[in-house]
Amino acid sequence: MPFPAFVLPRPRFRPLSHLALLACLVLAAAAAPARAATYYVDAAAPGGDGSTWALAFTTIGQGLLAAQSGDVVEVSGGTYAETLSTGRAGVTVTGSTASGHNGPVTVKAADGQTVLSVAHASTWRRLTFDGSANTQQYVSVVRITGGTPAFEQCVIGPGQQLLSVGAGGASFSRCTIQGARRGVNYGQVVTINAGSSAVTFDYCLFADMQFGYIRAHTASRVDCNNCLLAGFSGYVLYSSADAAIPGGTNLRNCLLISNGYAADYLIWSESASAAVTLTTCLTQPRSPVDMTGAKYSANVTEVNPLAPGSPRLLHGRRQALVNLGIDDAANIDFWTQVAALCKARGIKSTLALDAADNVSDQDWSTIQTQVNTGNEVAAHSAHHVVLTEKRLLTITYAGTASDAAVTVESVGTAARTLRLTAGGATVAAYDLGSAAYDTIGEVVPAIAALPGFSASLITVPGTSYTSARVLSQDLDATSQALPAGTPVTLVRNDTQFFEDEIAVPKAIIESHLSAPGGAAPYTCDSFIYPFLDVDAQVRQAASQAGFTAARGGYEGNYAMGGFWSGPVPGGYDVLEMWATQPGTILGRHLDATTLSQRVSALLEWAKFTGVAIALFSHGAKEYDLDEWRALIERLAADPEVTFGTLQDLRAFVAANAQSHDGSVYVRTVWPDVADYRPRPGSPLLAAGSPYDRVMADFAGRLVPAGTLPSVGLYQLAGDQPSALPSVLQLLLLGQ
Structure with a gap:
């Protein structure tokens, strides 16, 4: 049976007045949500109103001026020479993922300028903020004064100071904060002064900080989840006596490597009101000088710490360059024994020879045998004197x-x-x-x-x-x-003194030795300063005498792109290579586990910093043959260590940097991406503390709540992610 038809009564309409109609339209417009607009920015565009790529704005600043709350400013790949500041809340600025526009986006301000000033709630995604042109010590690359902004997949740095977080706090996810350029001056390069707001870093890399440190002063709490903190030559984190962070600074599932070269502690809190807690973190010993010292101050607590052995990471950034040697003519016989240990591992070594001090004919014969197998003899002054003492x-x-x-x-x-x-x-x-x-x-x-x-x-x-x-x-x-x-x-008369102590030993060595095979004289072009003592005048004298590589001591510059190279920004002086004694930094007569942990910490520091380092000792009383054997075995077991003579190290520097004046080089070439994923079998895999919320790891994959993650940036246990998308490669560039 068919359903009955329902007949609706016919409505009776009354025409609306013009004013009533207008009122309805206004109400309808107010009730309907506004459509978010996207403004396009392309430095290569001819310029327009930003409505399409063809009519794109040419600066990001134009996009910020046009955008309203809820709008997006989409930026094409390129370098934008400008300084940015927010004008209203709710705006998202993002590097484009559109085909043809998805290259790296770099915002680079001029000297004395902050790259980005944020005073509003906003989102910043896939952008690099580059403050390398700035030379003023107290200018930050990114400065936040309000609004609780969010940063995702961004790079902050290089620059003098990198990040200042003020009132309102901020969140950072999958960001790289790197490249402090304050040189040898201790100072805060990441400052947290957020008042009663929180600051969160998820899956972030802090890298190449030189002597800069993170200063956590005020916040409701500071959280670092699955972060890698590496390349701090001083403190990693510091809170002063008047710091106030009621919820504490909390590092969870974090990896701290390559830190603490010249610091009392890796993490130092002077305030009980700014306590620091590390939960399921791996913190290596302080590197490379004082591995036996305390890592933490009072007010710092470790919960379920991981053993500080080798994290077994994949690396794709830098080789650790290592020279091994024995000093003084009195230790020629000991050198031959150490050289034999090195030879078994395919390693060449260096003898530092004070050539005018009791070198017999038999000694010269012994030395020649070692030279014939590729080992190096370096001048060590004629009489082993302090070259800087006038x-x-x-x-x-x-x-x-x-x-x-x-x-x-x-x-x-x-x-x-x-x-x-x-x-x-x-x-x-x-x-x-x-x-x-x-x-x-x-x-x-x-x-x-x-x-x-x-x-x-x-x-x-x-x-x-x-x-x-x-x-x-x-x-x-x-x-x-x-x-x-x-x-x-x-x-002294400097001219005569340097002739006798630097030039003459070169001539003595070259007159007694021949090159391997005996067809040509030996060329002695490496110098080793006695008593680890060197200054600009001594380096100049070594250069004038014809030496092209030289080993200093603790004050030597150790990293290509380092900061102890005088007036050349980022320079490395091959006439002042960093050197130390293994017994001094590692300790003496160590058990196998402790030695492995400390050698691992030394090498992680070396790789991250791009170090050229010389390890030397004198006789057996200082570091005996068994200690050398154990050290060489552990060094040689790492495939990312390049061994060589001082001249080999110099050749590597010359091949990977641009000469400034014949001895000082500026870094120009590095592999692009540092891959810090754990290798299979790494103690970092599935070693973390489970999360109570969903997280997005460094590669962008979701980590469900309750997952037992790995420690570090890449979290899924046993999973080796595929190559990163090109836009993410920004995050691990060696800058």
């Missing part, structure tokens, strides 16, 4: 004559006579060219034996050094009065 001896007169004096007479730059006079007569004259007074150590006792005179050698506190072995002919010409009871110090 003083040579002190003379004091205690007699009654009023005209006592000392005179040093020279022929050219070589001192030939030292004369003492008193009462108008010569008391003594010493022929400095004779064997009897050849060194300062022979002149001083002769003077001290004279009635009314005393003399003393120069010593360097904290070392075994005295000026006894310096040649007397290195004295500078002078004529000085000797007031009774007042010591008078005689100094």
